[in-house]
Amino acid sequence: MQTLHVLCRNATSDDVESLYQLIKGYAEKGIMLPRSKEALIRSIDTFVVAEVDGKFVGCGALTRLGDDLVEIRSLGMTEGYKGYGIGGKIVDRLIENAQAQGISKIMALTYAVSFFLRNDFTVVEKEIFPEKVWTDCISCPKRHACDEIAVMKKIL
Numbered sequence: 001m002q003t004l005h006v007l008c009r010n011a012t013s014d015d016v017e018s019l020y021q022l023i024k025g026y027a028e029k030g031i032m033l034p035r036s037k038e039a040l041i042r043s044i045d046t047f048v049v050a051e052v053d054g055k056f057v058g059c060g061a062l063t064r065l066g067d068d069l070v071e072i073r074s075l076g077m078t079e080g081y082k083g084y085g086i087g088g089k090i091v092d093r094l095i096e097n098a099q100a101q102g103i104s105k106i107m108a109l110t111y112a113v114s115f116f117l118r119n120d121f122t123v124v125e126k127e128i129f130p131e132k133v134w135t136d137c138i139s140c141p142k143r144h145a146c147d148e149i150a151v152m153k154k155i156l
Contacts, residue, residue, distance in 0.1 A: 004052045004081075004084050004086070005052065005053065006050055006051070006052055006057075006084070006085075006086050006089050007050070007051045007052075008048055008049070008050050008051075008089050008090055008092070008093040009048065009049060009051070009093075010045070010047070010048060010049075010097075011044050011045075011047035011048060011049045011059070012044065013041065013044055015044070015047070015049050015056065015059075016037055016040050016041055016044065017037075018049070018056040018059075019035070019040050019047060019049070019059055019074075020035070020036075020037050020040055022056075022058070022059060022076050022078060023035050023040075023059075023074050023076065025076075026076050031111055032074060032076060033073075033074075035074065043061065043063075046061045046062050046063060047059055047060070047061045047074070048060050048061070048090055048093045048094055048097065050077075050086050050089060050090050052081065052086075056078070057077060057078045057081040057086060058075075058076060058077040058078060058081060058086050058087065058090055059074060059075070059076060059090065060072055060073070060074060060075035060076075060087075060090040060091065060093075060094050061073045061074045061075075061094075062094050062097060062098055062106075064101075064103075065107075065129065068102075068103055068104045068105055069103065069104075069105045069106075069107065069129070070098045070101075070103050070105075070106050070107075071106070071107050071108060071109075072091065072094055072106060072107070072108040073108075075087065075090060075091070075108070075110075087115060088115075088118070088119055091119050094106070095153075095155050098155060099155055099156060102156070103155065103156070104154060104155060104156040105152060105153070105154055105155065106152070106153050106155055107124070107129060107150060107151060107152040107153075108121070108150070108151050108152075109126065109148040109149070109150055109151075110148055110149055110151060111147075111148060111149070113149045113151065116151040117151075119153075120153055121151040121152060121153045122151065122152055122153065123149060123150070123151055124150050124151065124152045125150065126148075126150040128150075128152075129150065
């Protein structure tokens, strides 16, 4: 496997269209919640993007759920770039951003459990995150039959 030079950086307004298109593709497959362009513009400072040779190849975002808890959201890769460790680099950058905010725990709801286990997360019960349940799950179409797995990592 070739080595790629990956740059992970905080997103800017110039990234909105790329973020929108990537997230839309995942949402159409039912594996990520959709985000409108307006919502992306409002939350652009929560996103990290990955680039290879100046080309957008992936993203992830943090959403604060409590005083000491953030959630990784909208973590995805452009086709052809999975398996190069880029997702792990995005997660590392998100963890750095959370630590800079003094956050001690980071969680995600995911179908990619093995990816998060490789990145030192632990599988936990969703019910330990009432902050998540009352902010997002309450309006999710899958709320009564959620098939995502909760993972968490202590980072401070």
